[in-house]
Amino acid sequence: MIINHPLLGPRDAAEFVYLGDAALMDRPDWQAENAAEAFYEYGYLRDNIAGQMQELWYHEQGDRSWLVVTRDTLTHEITAVEMARDVARARTSSKELERSI
């Protein structure tokens, strides 16, 4: 497979390490009332979709950036590649926005 790195262009998948469901970026709040349940789900109940899925890939043999790759697990078609840092920042700021409203 070839992953089109947002900074470095098309790179072979062999340069990357695969982690899985990008939901791992949504780490629960440790002080929430349901923290135990939320962390249990976060740690053990991950989706494994037959179809389009957002996944985390780490460019270990490259610039060491974590990427969010949108990939169809049936056809391996990759429709989007984003820097995980940008995705995480966008999510954090939208959460903050929610709180301020």
Place this chain on the structure above:
Amino acid sequence: MSQINRIKGGLIDRSKSLNFTFNGKSMQGHAGDTLASALLANGQVLVGRSFKYHRPRGIFAAGSEEPNALVQLRAGAAQEPNTRATVAELFDGLNATSQNHRGRLEFDLMAVTDLMSPFLSAGFYYKTFMWPKAFWEKIYEPAIRHSAGLGRLSMQEDPDTYDKGFLHCDLLVIGAGPSGLAAALAGARSGARVILADEDFAVGGRLNAETLEIDGMAGADWAIQTVAELAAMDNVRLMTRTTIYGAYDHGVYGALERCTDHLASANGKPRQILWRIYSKRAVLAAGAIERPIAFGNNDRPGIMLAGAVRTYVNRYGVTPGQRVAILTNNDDGWRTAADLAKKGVEVRVIIDTRDAPAVCDVPSARHIRSAGVVDTAGRRALKRITLTDGQMIDVDCLAVSGGWNPALHLTCHQRGRPTWREDISAFVPGTDLPQGMVVAGAANGQLALAAALAEGRKAANVQVKDLGFTVSRNPAPKAEDEPQDCAPKWHIPSGKTRAWVDLQNDVTVKDIKQSHQEGFRSVEHLKRYTTTGMATDQGKTSNIPALAIMAECSGKTIPETGTTIFRPPYTPVPLGALAGRARGTDFRPYRLTPSHEWAKANGATFIEVGNWLRAQWFVRGAEAGWRDSVDREVLTTRQSVGICDVTTLGKIDVQGRDAAEFLNLVYANGFAKLAVGRVRYGIMLREDGVCYDDGTTARMSENHYVMTTTTANAVLVFRRLEFVRQCLRPDLDVHLISTTDAWAQFAVAGPKARDLLRKIVDDTQDMSNDAFPFMACGEVTVCGGTPARLFRISFSGELAYEVAVPARYGNSMIGALMKAGEEFGACPYGTEALGVMRIEKGHAAGNELDGRTTAHNLGMARMVSDKKDCIGNVLSRRPEMLREDAEKLVGFRPVDRSVKLIAGSHFMTKGDEATMANDQGWMTSVAYSPSLGHSIGLGFIKFGDSRMGEIVRAVSPVHDTEMEVEIVSAHFIDPEGERLRA
């Protein structure tokens, strides 16, 4: 034997004669021959024995689809079994032997199995070797293994080398036949970077095997002219002897180039190269493969595919027989008859299964309509055929044509499904092709020449235009289309006579019918039950006939029956090529510490730790075994001073305004209050609460920390830290650099460590205990100005420091340290002494942090701060993780001090039976302590911390041992920690 079957013409070089042997018999061929054509030229019709029944078999095809003619090439370590004679290029001195027979090829003792064939039908093994169970391993398996299999491995190390490489192109053209050449030409003329690959050593594909004309010249000449034009363009790479064996995701193709297989010796060059080709677009022009028709005894040597017979005559100047019969269901079979007649080969009869007039005039040949062959005779070579009407005809070669199947394999490597085309009775590529691929020519079902040329050119033009290149205006090469009518005929009912479908696996029409009767009706079940379509040829000639017969049985159409799934590789790829250079000690790279050469010169034995080679111990003088050296290293360190290279520990530079907050999140214990110039031990958890790694982190300045990890987890910890930094807390100002390779680091341990380092560290640093106490750190200079870092940390439990210098000074540093240590009798120590001392001190290491143990198990539960978030915090507090009866880390010593403890032993309370139910825990690490003079151990045992002094049994059923051990503190040496604070 002379070349009795050599006739005029052909593309061989008759001026170059090549000597070779087959089963020890000397023979001669010419440059341009394959082993198969040379064997046929010499009249060697019988070339092997079949897989199951040991039937005599000959050459069946002329290309990589060959199911029968598998031979062993070369001798000694370079011996290669199961090579298809049809693709083995002849060279001077080639040495080939036949396979799968006991005794001589002509009188195979195993041929007796053929008489037992009524008992050896489909599923024979499943049905027969059932009982008694005791026979499975001892009797059945050895017997089956002995009689099964084809060629033999040399059992020696492969003497050849193999390389791997990467190529990039705009357009990959797979196959250099007419449509492939037309495609490559069109692609190259547009300026695109083109790779043209073909498995053959000569380009041209079927043009070399035919008498067709292109642009008014012989097809083979047109191919040579086209290749010359391509070769002159610097945007084209021509790869002959190269099989594109797999189509992978996103335009990546696997290719195997056979560089020296056609030479007597590789001369130090790689034998084969495994290429990974990154293509933007591809044109698949792999051609088509002829299929046989099944009839009674259709497997005798001399019965061949009609296209193959034509190839031997036209390309190699060899006739496979002197009196030839043709059996065909299509127009193309007639071309074989016509070509043979033109070359003066006697064609006795053309048997057409269709009720149709002659396609062309073939002098001297009888034309028999609506007929077939039902039986053949001839023990080791074909002598006679029997027709459906009972008449017998004496022939020594029967050319069979059942129509052509597009070679669409690569279109299905990503689960694409082919579609059925009724007019040519064949599957053609479907619509769900691999990304960027277009199919052209015969591979696309376009079997006629002019159409194939036009389609190849068009396919390339479409592809390069899409990539933004300007399409050239050159027209398609001119040629004529040949007649292609075909009426499906899969098998001719032949009574009780066996009719072969899969020659490589000895599968007959009856086996397929039986498979259907017994309920194995899906093609995937059919394949596995009868083994049809397996092994080296993967059913290239047999799959379609087999499923056509299955369709007949079930009353379904062929497309309803479907095909099995095509998977890479298209043809076999040697394991040596897949391994490449990564074998033996080159399996993976080694990392060497900066003091490696010094250690090697000073008696070190090395051990692999991850990718690192670390000194395990250093032999001195007359030391006889490793224990002598290790005991001395431990005692010297504990009594004076020892030096150990600890460069391999992971080092991560953590910098930024929020570095402290970041460390607080990744470590279970708190780091926010760590003062500048101080070091702290930390443990990391996994998110599920299990211990992950441990190490120390030093605060060098306000926003600068240096973290160490274990050697084994250095890469994983860095990966996880980047995950936390980028994915969980992108808001933090923190930056990470792996500096493991940048610093050479040495532990200096022992009561004389300070005295030694006073001679190394420049005076600007006050080394007194007050100024630089236990767990202090700082930037210093050593040896008169060399920048260095000094840490006062101790893994051994002694007064100890670690001093780090830029890696380039590492080799000098070990020399300087040893010289400074001479007056104290300092010694270097390796990982064994390191391990002994950490067990004596009760420090956990990999054996204790084994991915199952928690901070609670390790007695460090209080380190998991409840005042802050950290990875693993929440789940480490689950009740099951904090059970009161959890196994706790403690020390063990044998009651009988002379006994050696055994790691892996399980603990049983005295009087309990040694069962899983009574299991109390397990021993993780053991060592002989030279300081105490007996064996000591660390381990986990239930309620361990409240059982001090209790005697339990350590049982190891694996070693068949049992001994009494006493539970003691894990800190065997200096439990109060006075030494390390001295």
